[in-house]
Amino acid sequence: MSTATHKLLKGATGDWEMVIGMEIHAQVTSNSKLFSGASTAFGGEPNTHVSLVDAAMPGMLPVINEECVRQAVRTGLGLNAKINLRSVFDRKNYFYPDSPQGYQISQYKSPIVGEGEVTLELDGGRTATVGIERLHLEQDAGKLLHDQSPTMSYVDFNRCGVALMEIVSKPDIRDAEQAKAYVTKLRSILRYLGTCDGDMEKGNLRADVNVSVRKPGGPLGTRCEIKNMNSINFIGQAIEYEARRQIEILEDGGEIEQETRLYDPNKGETRSMRSKEEAHDYRYFPDPDLLPLEFSQSFVDLLKAELPELPDQKKARFVADFGLSAYDASVLVAERESAVFYETVLDRLANRARDGKVAANWVINELFGRLNKEGGDIAGSPVTSEQLAAIVDLIGEGTISGKIAKDLFEIVWQEGGDPRALVESRGMKQVTDLSAIEKVVDDIIAANPDKVAQVKDKPQALGWFVGQVMKSSGGKANPQAVNDLLKSKLGV
Amino acid sequence: MTDLTSLTLAEARKGLAAKTFTSLELTDAHLSAMEAARVLNAFVMETPDQARAMAREADAEIAKGDAGPLAGIPLGIKDLFATKGVRTTACSKILGNFVPTYESTITSQLWRDGAVMLGKLNNDEFAMGSSNETSCFGPVGNPWRRDGSNTTLVPGGSSGGSASAVAALLCMGATATDTGGSIRQPAAFTATVGIKPTYGRCSRWGVVAFASSLDQAGPIARSVRDAAILLRSMAGHDPKDTTSVDIAVPDYEASIGKSVKGMKIGIPKEYRLDGMPAEIEKLWSEGAAWLRSAGAELVEVSLPHTKYALPAYYIVAPAEASSNLARYDGVRYGLREQGRNIIEMYENTRAEGFGAEVKRRVMIGTYVLSAGYYDAYYLRAQKVRTLIKKDFEDCFAKGVDAILTPATPSAAFGIGEKGGADPVEMYLNDIFTVTVNMAGLPGIAVPAGKDAQGLPLGLQLIGRPFDEGTLFSLGEVIEQAAGRFTPVRWW
Numbered sequence: 001m002s003t004a005t006h007k008l009l010k011g012a013t014g015d016w017e018m019v020i021g022m023e024i025h026a027q028v029t030s031n032s033k034l035f036s037g038a039s040t041a042f043g044g045e046p047n048t049h050v051s052l053v054d055a056a057m058p059g060m061l062p063v064i065n066e067e068c069v070r071q072a073v074r075t076g077l078g079l080n081a082k083i084n085l086r087s088v089f090d091r092k093n094y095f096y097p098d099s100p101q102g103y104q105i106s107q108y109k110s111p112i113v114g115e116g117e118v119t120l121e122l123d124g125g126r127t128a129t130v131g132i133e134r135l136h137l138e139q140d141a142g143k144l145l146h147d148q149s150p151t152m153s154y155v156d157f158n159r160c161g162v163a164l165m166e167i168v169s170k171p172d173i174r175d176a177e178q179a180k181a182y183v184t185k186l187r188s189i190l191r192y193l194g195t196c197d198g199d200m201e202k203g204n205l206r207a208d209v210n211v212s213v214r215k216p217g218g219p220l221g222t223r224c225e226i227k228n229m230n231s232i233n234f235i236g237q238a239i240e241y242e243a244r245r246q247i248e249i250l251e252d253g254g255e256i257e258q259e260t261r262l263y264d265p266n267k268g269e270t271r272s273m274r275s276k277e278e279a280h281d282y283r284y285f286p287d288p289d290l291l292p293l294e295f296s297q298s299f300v301d302l303l304k305a306e307l308p309e310l311p312d313q314k315k316a317r318f319v320a321d322f323g324l325s326a327y328d329a330s331v332l333v334a335e336r337e338s339a340v341f342y343e344t345v346l347d348r349l350a351n352r353a354r355d356g357k358v359a360a361n362w363v364i365n366e367l368f369g370r371l372n373k374e375g376g377d378i379a380g381s382p383v384t385s386e387q388l389a390a391i392v393d394l395i396g397e398g399t400i401s402g403k404i405a406k407d408l409f410e411i412v413w414q415e416g417g418d419p420r421a422l423v424e425s426r427g428m429k430q431v432t433d434l435s436a437i438e439k440v441v442d443d444i445i446a447a448n449p450d451k452v453a454q455v456k457d458k459p460q461a462l463g464w465f466v467g468q469v470m471k472s473s474g475g476k477a478n479p480q481a482v483n484d485l486l487k488s489k490l491g492v
Numbered sequence: 493m494t495d496l497t498s499l500t501l502a503e504a505r506k507g508l509a510a511k512t513f514t515s516l517e518l519t520d521a522h523l524s525a526m527e528a529a530r531v532l533n534a535f536v537m538e539t540p541d542q543a544r545a546m547a548r549e550a551d552a553e554i555a556k557g558d559a560g561p562l563a564g565i566p567l568g569i570k571d572l573f574a575t576k577g578v579r580t581t582a583c584s585k586i587l588g589n590f591v592p593t594y595e596s597t598i599t600s601q602l603w604r605d606g607a608v609m610l611g612k613l614n615n616d617e618f619a620m621g622s623s624n625e626t627s628c629f630g631p632v633g634n635p636w637r638r639d640g641s642n643t644t645l646v647p648g649g650s651s652g653g654s655a656s657a658v659a660a661l662l663c664m665g666a667t668a669t670d671t672g673g674s675i676r677q678p679a680a681f682t683a684t685v686g687i688k689p690t691y692g693r694c695s696r697w698g699v700v701a702f703a704s705s706l707d708q709a710g711p712i713a714r715s716v717r718d719a720a721i722l723l724r725s726m727a728g729h730d731p732k733d734t735t736s737v738d739i740a741v742p743d744y745e746a747s748i749g750k751s752v753k754g755m756k757i758g759i760p761k762e763y764r765l766d767g768m769p770a771e772i773e774k775l776w777s778e779g780a781a782w783l784r785s786a787g788a789e790l791v792e793v794s795l796p797h798t799k800y801a802l803p804a805y806y807i808v809a810p811a812e813a814s815s816n817l818a819r820y821d822g823v824r825y826g827l828r829e830q831g832r833n834i835i836e837m838y839e840n841t842r843a844e845g846f847g848a849e850v851k852r853r854v855m856i857g858t859y860v861l862s863a864g865y866y867d868a869y870y871l872r873a874q875k876v877r878t879l880i881k882k883d884f885e886d887c888f889a890k891g892v893d894a895i896l897t898p899a900t901p902s903a904a905f906g907i908g909e910k911g912g913a914d915p916v917e918m919y920l921n922d923i924f925t926v927t928v929n930m931a932g933l934p935g936i937a938v939p940a941g942k943d944a945q946g947l948p949l950g951l952q953l954i955g956r957p958f959d960e961g962t963l964f965s966l967g968e969v970i971e972q973a974a975g976r977f978t979p980v981r982w983w
Binding site: 101 | 735814
């Protein structure tokens with residue numbers, strides 16, 4: 001169910017609507033594999049993280065890794081989904097050298113997690129809701145290496161048996177923007193939960209995208225599945241291309257063939273991989289080596305109680321507690337690291353209630369703005385949360401002005417150092433002592449009788465005096481104090 | 493020293509403890525017997541050096557006085573059990589010269605308790621068969637022959653090597669496995685005692701899988717007491733097998749000689765088959781009479797879904813097997829037959845590596861799991877299985893302690909006599925035993941008499957889940973009444 005307006009594609013016969021559903025494969029964060037004790041560490045020498053079970057030696061049996069079960073339940077809770085206290089592992093049978101057992105252990109009819117939903121953040125503050133159909137646990141496959149020998153293919157089983165969560169959405173997504181927002185949001189939730197690192201470059205999060213088109217509100221069209229996408233941008237491009245391809249066929253009087261396709265990012269097009277007829281018969285049946293997976297409601301409740309705050313909750317809290325705009329709050333919570341940084345700044349502030357919003361502006365505009373410009377990320381920020389909190393404190397307590405603060409930020413970015421000490425040593429302190437400012441004010445009033453006359457008629461002209469005073473104080477005068485003093489002296 | 497081989501395990505244990513003889517002497521006696529009995533083809537791999545080393549170790553432990561319950565007892569191991577550093581093939585060409593780097597849980601427990609390994613025993617390929625004729629190492633001979641005949645008979649299967657070796661006094665006991673009757677049927681054919689424990693009683697870890705939901709390991713032994721002694725070491729919870737059950741293993745030997753007075757024994761009317769040989773009928777009545785005179789109460793019971801057990805078994809077992817055997821693909825270990833591409837390599841390897849019966853079952857299993865057939869076959873067979881289980885539960889709920897049936901519909905037959913044209917003829921051997929696997933219950937086969945041609949026949953007792961103890965008590969009553977049977981040596 002989508003509540004936002006979405007993009008329609010124009011064709012020769014009028015508008016077309018896209019109907020998109022996704023299967024996300026997310027690698028579970030765990031030390032060992034789904035059914036064996038072998039390490040899940042990335043980047044080991046080939047076949048160094050392989051147990052007898054992973055290699056499917058004769059007589060070996062799978063034993064469920066309880067941490068992977070906990071991670072799946074946590075994820076289900078994070079997706080506001082129904083947790084099934086009883087689920088079943090099935091065998092998906094097929095021959096391929098990356099699958100040593102000759103079958104993948106997966107969950108077919110009874111998944112561990114049932115229906116849930118995710119709220120998407122779209123441009124302009126719009127939101128959309130995407131339903132989750134199910135989440136199930138399954139084994140990852142090994143990796144074929146085709147470049148090691150001229151005549152043979154080699155296989156690396158390090159990844160074989162690592163736990164994956166397959167998260168299946170309902171066909172609720174209506175355009176490429178929503179599809180991208182969906183993956184972004186799901187990835188964010190997984191990273192908050194710590195159940196998947198979301199590293200798409202390493203293939204730890206990949207998506208199969210089902211695309212069909214129809215006349216708005218009409219019956220569903222035949223879908224094509226675009227396999228194994230591991231970039232959010234490519235997902236958007238692939239959907240646009242695929243929808244246009246289908247519209248062209250339909251408008252030419254053709255029919256869409258249900259098939260599996262691959263996206264070629266270099267050519268910007270999707271290509272047929274296999275047709276429905278070539279699809280495997282996986283001969284699913286319950287894995288007789290594993291009992292049904294059963295746990296109690298209290299097991300779920302315990303995990304629920306320990307669940308971290310998720311982006312939607314955090315956003316609501318930022319808005320309520322610090323008066324942040326919904327947009328600013330979304331920017332801060334989108335990435336777990338950004339939210340953590342902001343919250344660390346908050347923790348270090350002398351007066352959170354007063355300066356929380358100013359701190360948000362500084363994190364978003366100055367820090368993120370600068371990081372974006374320099375192509376860095378929050379982990380490599382030269383300005384620490386402690387330094388930024390000190391700068392915000394200095395502004396809040398009136399020690400420096402916002403303008404001076406920007407200079408101070410620049411110094412901290414370039415050279416580092418304790419902002420409070422820098423303000424002292426470099427004489428950047430704001431002058432709030434009225435007697436010190438008074439002389440300057442008196443001098444300027446005396447030197448500019450014409451302006452004085454002007455301001456009596458037009459009080460807005462006071463700004464000119466403030467500017468003059470600030471200029472001659474080297475920016476260190478407290479603007480509020482200058483303002484008040486001028487008003488009383490000029491009688492406006 | 494050859495008389496050492498005629499001892500029961502319990503007697504040998506006593507002799508070792510009393511230092512009447514050493515484990516090395518006992519082991520050597522069996523190694524000589526094995527050498528003299530190679531014509532039986534019971535062993536597919538003899539491990540004399542390892543046996544003697546283990547025997548010496550056992551002797552040292554016995555001398556120190558901290559010997560395990562099986563210290564110094566020479567055993568044979570079905571080739572389905574992975575043995576570290578010793579070739580393990582499941583008697584299939586497809587495993588070739590596979591040498592595991594690991595030891596099955598069951599054999600580890602036997603060695604932990606001091607037992608000595610004599611070698612690996614023949615079996616039907618991947619335990620698929622009822623005559624031990626499907627082994628890639630060739631058939632096994634039964635030490636029993638028909639009176640006045642030179643025809644070599646099958647020892648039953650799939651644990652034919654285990655049954656033959658125990659009956660021919662080549663080992664004091666053997667490990668075996670039972671998916672549809674593979675312990676009890678060969679035990680009945682060779683006048684040995686075989687028990688298939690409750691599903692989950694013994695770990696399946698390290699045992700080559702045939703049909704995971706039905707496979708269960710157990711011993712074949714020379715007496716009921718010996719079987720009880722062996723099962724105690726083999727049984728137990730294993731965290732590496734999630735289908736193994738965490739229930740304490742009782743001292744089964746304590747059940748031997750326990751009174752069966754007042755026990756209620758069920759005689760299932762559905763097991764009285766049309767055209768059942770009169771001597772089987774007679775054996776069954778005799779068994780009932782022995783139990784009655786020991787104080788048990790005999791009652792007729794009904795297991796109405798019995799007739800569906802065999803067809804349902806031949807759907808469930810091949811379905812699981814088709815998937816379990818997918819790992820034998822030539823990629824990582826065992827046989828590889830090259831091909832122009834990966835598909836051809838798979839095809840060539842599996843065509844060359846699997847025998848006819850294995851191929852038949854893989855194909856049946858693949859078929860019944862296929863899209864469009866799953867509901868009609870596999871799902872329906874699972875429903876039948878639930879009903880069969882319920883039949884037994886209803887029976888036990890009425891206070892029945894155990895059920896008495898014949899173990900097999902006939903005595904041993906000649907090599908090549910059965911199943912040539914119609915595999916079902918061979919499958920019918922398991923008609924009395926498969927129900928027990930389908931229900932996951934314990935069942936014991938005990939020698940009870942001979943047919944008119946002098947061939948041994950056995951009776952089966954089926955118990956409540958995890959009540960192997962009662963089966964040992966009742967089995968011993970039959971054993972005492974029927975006496976022990978030893979084949980006349982012809983090899």
